[in-house]
Amino acid sequence: MTVLINDTGFLSHDPARWIDPEARVDLPSDTDPAQLRSLLIGKELVRIAFPSFADGRGFTLARMIRQQGYKGWLRAQGHVIADQYAMARRSGFDDVEIDTDLAARQPEADWLARADWQAHDYQARLRGRAA
Numbered sequence: 543m544t545v546l547i548n549d550t551g552f553l554s555h556d557p558a559r560w561i562d563p564e565a566r567v568d569l570p571s572d573t574d575p576a577q578l579r580s581l582l583i584g585k586e587l588v589r590i591a592f593p594s595f596a597d598g599r600g601f602t603l604a605r606m607i608r609q610q611g612y613k614g615w616l617r618a619q620g621h622v623i624a625d626q627y628a629m630a631r632r633s634g635f636d637d638v639e640i641d642t643d644l645a646a647r648q649p650e651a652d653w654l655a656r657a658d659w660q661a662h663d664y665q666a667r668l669r670g671r672a673a
Contacts, residue, residue, distance in 0.1 A: 545644075552651045556605075566585065567582070568591065570593075571593055578607060592620035595621045600633075604616055605632065608633075615636050618638045619638075623644070
């Protein structure tokens with residue numbers, strides 16, 4: 543079983559549940575960036591796998607997908623930890639999907655502490671724009 547997380551915390555339902563299964567795609571973290579355009583044609587939900595919290599390639603893929611103009615739902619799936627939530631959101635992910643074991647070790651309060659991801663942008667702090 544999995545838990546979905548967004549800026550409001552743990553979700554009781556999937557906000558992308560309305561998306562047709564045929565319009566969904568799962569990408570491994572080692573997806574060839576040159577193949578992204580063709581893999582995303584007609585897709586409304588893209589899940590990028592995080593096989594380990596130490597594997598940051600998914601953040602790069604998300605940023606590249608958004609830079610190519612993708613406007614659909616983008617979900618980080620797998621071993622993402624609460625400390626990485628702000629990076630996930632800044633990279634372009636809409637939400638995060640983790641397993642229930644990880645959710646038990648990192649409760650909702652840990653994720654909510656990072657939900658104001660825009661205020662914790664170090665570049666904004668350097669420029670004096672964050673509170």
